[in-house]
Amino acid sequence: MWIKADDTVEVITGEDRGSRGKVLRVDRGAGTLVVEGVNRVYKHVRRSQRNPQGGRLSKEMPVQLCNVLLVCEKCGAAARFGARYLADGAKERYCKKCGAGNGLIAPPKARYARKTQ
Ligand SMILES: [Zn+2]
Numbered sequence: 645m646w647i648k649a650d651d652t653v654e655v656i657t658g659e660d661r662g663s664r665g666k667v668l669r670v671d672r673g674a675g676t677l678v679v680e681g682v683n684r685v686y687k688h689v690r691r692s693q694r695n696p697q698g699g700r701l702s703k704e705m706p707v708q709l710c711n712v713l714l715v716c717e718k719c720g721a722a723a724r725f726g727a728r729y730l731a732d733g734a735k736e737r738y739c740k741k742c743g744a745g746n747g748l749i750a751p752p753k754a755r756y757a758r759k760t761q
Contacts, residue, residue, distance in 0.1 A: 645670075645709055646725045646737040646749055647677060653712040654722035655682055660707075664715060664722075668704070676706035683707050718744035733757035 647653060647667060654664045665680040683705045691698035713722035716739040723741040727749060730736055735750035 652715040657711045675709045678704050678706050729756045731758045
């Protein structure tokens with residue numbers, strides 16, 4: 645998964661299909677992420693010491709990774725992404741639609757650097 649917090653993703657299934665939002669949290673273990681404004685639910689809270697008013701609290705619930713696509717910064721399309729090594733051995737993710745790089749996902753490693761003749 646090449647999605648990180650602060651990326652923009654587009655939802656491709658369900659009630660929120662077509663809406664875009666910023667990634668707030670990613671849970672790699674569970675394969676879920678929380679997207680701003682997507683999958684909002686009302687949580688009914690009882691009156692308590694901390695919340696003397698009680699009432700309804702609107703919050704985002706996590707969505708499955710497979711239900712979103714990362715939005716390319718270069719071409720603006722929701723696309724699938726791959727990973728490739730750069731000449732200096734850094735790993736970057738790239739848009740499979742336009743082929744542009746969209747940020748590094750690993751620091752340069754000499755092991756993967758392409759040798760220059
Ligand atoms: Zn692109």
